[in-house]
Amino acid sequence: MLKRNAMRAKAPKVSTEPGLYGLIAEFDSADALLAAAEKTRDAGYKKFEAYTPIPIHGLDEAVGYRGTRLPWVIFGAGLLGASGMFALQTWINVVEYPMNVGGRPLFSWPAFIPATFEGMVLLSAFAAVFGLIAACGLPRPYHPVFNAPNFERASVDRFFLCIEAADPKFELKRTRQFLESLEPLAVSTVDN
Numbered sequence: 001m002l003k004r005n006a007m008r009a010k011a012p013k014v015s016t017e018p019g020l021y022g023l024i025a026e027f028d029s030a031d032a033l034l035a036a037a038e039k040t041r042d043a044g045y046k047k048f049e050a051y052t053p054i055p056i057h058g059l060d061e062a063v064g065y066r067g068t069r070l071p072w073v074i075f076g077a078g079l080l081g082a083s084g085m086f087a088l089q090t091w092i093n094v095v096e097y098p099m100n101v102g103g104r105p106l107f108s109w110p111a112f113i114p115a116t117f118e119g120m121v122l123l124s125a126f127a128a129v130f131g132l133i134a135a136c137g138l139p140r141p142y143h144p145v146f147n148a149p150n151f152e153r154a155s156v157d158r159f160f161l162c163i164e165a166a167d168p169k170f171e172l173k174r175t176r177q178f179l180e181s182l183e184p185l186a187v188s189t190v191d192n
Contacts, residue, residue, distance in 0.1 A: 019192045021144035022048075022164040023175055024151070025184035030056045033159035036182040037062035040161065043178060047167035051145065051160040070131045077127030078120045085119030086112055148190050162190060 027033045030052065037050050041064055050056075050063050089112040093099070098106050133139075145151055145162055154160050161184075163175055179187045 020165045020172070021190040021192050022162050022167075022170070023172070023179055024145060024148045024160055024162040024188055024190050025179040025182060026150055026186045026188075027159040027161065027184050028157075030054065030159060032183070033161060034059055034062055036161050036184070039182060040163065040178075044169050045163055045167050045175075046169070047164040049145075049162050049164075051151070051154045051162070053155050053157060053159075068135060070128070070135055073131045074124050074127045078124035081123030082116050082120035084123075086116045089115060144190050144192050149186065149188050158185075 025036065027036060033050060033052065034056055037048075037059060040048050041062060046064070048063065050059055052059070086109075090107060090109075093108070094106045100106070145160070148160070148162075150158060151160065161179070161182075163170060163179065165172075169175075176187055
């Protein structure tokens with residue numbers, strides 16, 4: 001019984017509002033959004049996202065983005081492609097179809113370099129494209145913030161900050177007051 005109560009105490013608090021995705025605040029400048037994101041992070045919110053029409057220097061740190069593993073995936077795919085192509089050529093030329101051409105040795109590795117390089121580039125490119133698609137969660141034809149008022153201007157001239165209801169610190173009334181203290185143009189709810 002004691003263990004069950006301890007487990008309940010550790011469970012994160014989730015919003016009791018049915019169908020609520022979160023609250024979104026609309027800003028008119030990049031500086032206002034950057035300051036709001038920093039204050040949101042400092043206030044202890046973890047699940048929030050910023051939407052901007054342009055890249056903003058420092059916003060990724062303010063929102064709390066961490067590095068991605070994508071470069072390591074691409075590097076690993078490149079090594080796999082290079083070693084796989086080199087092994088394939090070695091196996092074909094030495095074991096499966098040995099052919100003495102002009103007295104050269106069967107394992108003539110300098111001749112394998114161009115195809116090895118191409119195998120590395122091919123697998124690296126595939127890993128980069130499909131890894132980026134997976135990391136971005138694409139394709140995503142629908143997201144709840146698309147229903148927010150004026151959100152279509154996020155790709156033109158407005159800046160948005162959305163705090164998700166799944167955040168452990170989210171309470172509708174207090175989170176709305178917090179967002180309003182950041183002096184946005186508007187604060188509205190986002191439904192699922």
